[in-house]
Amino acid sequence: xxxxxxxxxxxxxxxxxxxxLRGELKEKGTLLINLMxxxxxxxxxxxxxxxxxxxxxxxxxxxEADVDSDVDARRIEKLGAKAVQAHTGGMCHMDxxxxxxxxxxxxxxxxxxxxLENVGNLICPAEFDTGAGKKVMLxxxxxxxDKPLKYPLMxxxxxxxxxxxxxxxxxxxFDFEACKRRARGLNPNIEIFxxxxxxxxxxxxxxxxxxxxxxxxxx
Amino acid sequence: xxxxxxxxxxxxxxxxxxxxLRGELKEKGTLLINLMxxxxxxxxxxxxxxxxxxxxxxxxxxxEADVDSDVDARRIEKLGAKAVQAHTGGMCHMDxxxxxxxxxxxxxxxxxxxxLENVGNLICPAEFDTGAGKKVMLxxxxxxxDKPLKYPLMxxxxxxxxxxxxxxxxxxxFDFEACKRRARGLNPNIEIFxxxxxxxxxxxxxxxxxxxxxxxxxx
Numbered sequence: 001x002x003x004x005x006x007x008x009x010x011x012x013x014x015x016x017x018x019x020x021l022r023g024e025l026k027e028k029g030t031l032l033i034n035l036m037x038x039x040x041x042x043x044x045x046x047x048x049x050x051x052x053x054x055x056x057x058x059x060x061x062x063x064e065a066d067v068d069s070d071v072d073a074r075r076i077e078k079l080g081a082k083a084v085q086a087h088t089g090g091m092c093h094m095d096x097x098x099x100x101x102x103x104x105x106x107x108x109x110x111x112x113x114x115x116l117e118n119v120g121n122l123i124c125p126a127e128f129d130t131g132a133g134k135k136v137m138l139x140x141x142x143x144x145x146d147k148p149l150k151y152p153l154m155x156x157x158x159x160x161x162x163x164x165x166x167x168x169x170x171x172x173x174f175d176f177e178a179c180k181r182r183a184r185g186l187n188p189n190i191e192i193f194x195x196x197x198x199x200x201x202x203x204x205x206x207x208x209x210x211x212x213x214x215x216x217x218x219x
Numbered sequence: 220x221x222x223x224x225x226x227x228x229x230x231x232x233x234x235x236x237x238x239x240l241r242g243e244l245k246e247k248g249t250l251l252i253n254l255m256x257x258x259x260x261x262x263x264x265x266x267x268x269x270x271x272x273x274x275x276x277x278x279x280x281x282x283e284a285d286v287d288s289d290v291d292a293r294r295i296e297k298l299g300a301k302a303v304q305a306h307t308g309g310m311c312h313m314d315x316x317x318x319x320x321x322x323x324x325x326x327x328x329x330x331x332x333x334x335l336e337n338v339g340n341l342i343c344p345a346e347f348d349t350g351a352g353k354k355v356m357l358x359x360x361x362x363x364x365d366k367p368l369k370y371p372l373m374x375x376x377x378x379x380x381x382x383x384x385x386x387x388x389x390x391x392x393f394d395f396e397a398c399k400r401r402a403r404g405l406n407p408n409i410e411i412f413x414x415x416x417x418x419x420x421x422x423x424x425x426x427x428x429x430x431x432x433x434x435x436x437x438x
Contacts, residue, residue, distance in 0.1 A: 038257045038258045038259060038339070038362075039257045039341050039362055039366055039369065039370065040257060040359075040361060040362025040363045040366065066369050067342060067369060067370060067371070067372070068368065068369060068370075068371050069365070069368035069369050071365050071368055071369070090342075090346075090372070092311060092340070092342040092343050119342065120257070120341065120369065120370075121311070121340055121341070121342055121343075122258050122339065122340070123286060123309075123311040123338065123340055123343075124311050124340075124342075124343070127309075140259075140361065142259060142359065142361035142362075142384065142387070143257075143258055143259025143361075144259045146288075146290055147258055147259060149287065149288040149290055150258065150285050150286060150287060150288050150290070150339065151258060151286060151287075151339075152286070152287050153286070153309070165361065167390075168361070168387065168390050168391075171386075171387050171390060172387075
């Protein structure tokens with residue numbers, strides 16, 4: 001596993017860099033997903049189960065972005081998937097230049113799907129286009145159904161909202177309908193899934209969406 | 220309840236501004252606590268219970284910092300405590316100038332304790348001295364015991380770590396000893412409490428620490 005130390009790109013033209021990167025990935029037929037959430041929302045655990053279920057159909061790689069440590073990349077590698085760990089040098093998000101540098105570390109091999117597991121943070125990552133084809137955010141049941149009110153940009157820019165840790169819903173006051181209504185109030189087109197990475201509940205719908213997105217990206 | 224719209228202070232001398240503010244608050248005998256955590260770690264719920272238990276002994280006010288919404292300040296006001304809601308204009312943290320502006324909104328009344336509930340984020344708030352006398356961070360059981368590895372600065376700069384939502388520990392794989400060992404590895408002096416805001420477990424120790432900190436600040 002590679003660990004790379006990244007620095008924020010000095011260019012002011014992140015949006016343009018992101019567009020160029022997205023075009024290159026489209027050309028290659030590689031769907032890049034920018035996966036965003038709070039710390040501890042279950043990003044790596046969702047990826048573990050998703051990779052286990054889909055690795056025979058698609059070539060998948062993961063880029064783990066963190067301020068420090070390599071625990072997440074090690075977890076992904078145990079599944080036999082290619083993983084790189086990117087350290088953001090204290091930065092609270094990834095930008096397009098940093099994403100390009102991390103992709104470079106994956107080498108020349110072709111992947112159908114590359115997931116960028118962004119830094120755990122509901123604010124900063126929403127502001128930076130990484131060049132991803134799709135943006136997926138997680139919100140875990142223990143975090144509470146009021147999060148769309150407090151972190152509106154993240155819900156506004158995401159294509160998909162995955163509500164995670166549904167198995168512990170009996171122990172928390174989480175109003176699924178209120179949460180979805182708030183998310184759709186910000187973003188009427190957002191696709192919403194409810195999953196438990198522990199029990200597997202809801203994974204079929206999420207993985208069907210993901211498989212379709214990978215196929216559509218190649219068209 | 221007041222809602223104020225803040226902008227990041229343009230001064231490069233945040234550390235000096237923070238020192239000046241801390242000196243003024245020491246002079247007044249007002250302990251300012253910078254309360255930091257991920258989104259949904261239970262900051263407001265901890266404050267609700269703490270205020271209910273301590274409001275007859277101490278004059279307490281809360282400054283809620285959020286990118287958007289005023290749900291947290293409304294919850295605090297229901298307890299009869301003074302609250303202001305600060306909107307950070309998309310910013311992922313509070314700095315000393317923003318904190319001074321929010322304090323100004325609390326008016327001339329004397330408070331023994333003012334809690335700044337910072338933006339939900341384990342990265343950016345750790346980097347900015349707000350002028351607080353004490354820094355308290357929360358980590359909730361559902362977030363996982365590996366967080367000190369991934370967000371080391373927050374654990375390094377905090378005086379106190381409160382592990383929250385201990386009532387749901389049976390439903391999560393959270394290793395309390397491993398988490399504490401990791402936190403103390405970064406910060407040997409960090410005080411650690413374990414609480415459940417739902418059941419009240421562990422509140423006596425946390426509130427004893429807080430009462431002592433308020434008294435010590437007046438010396």
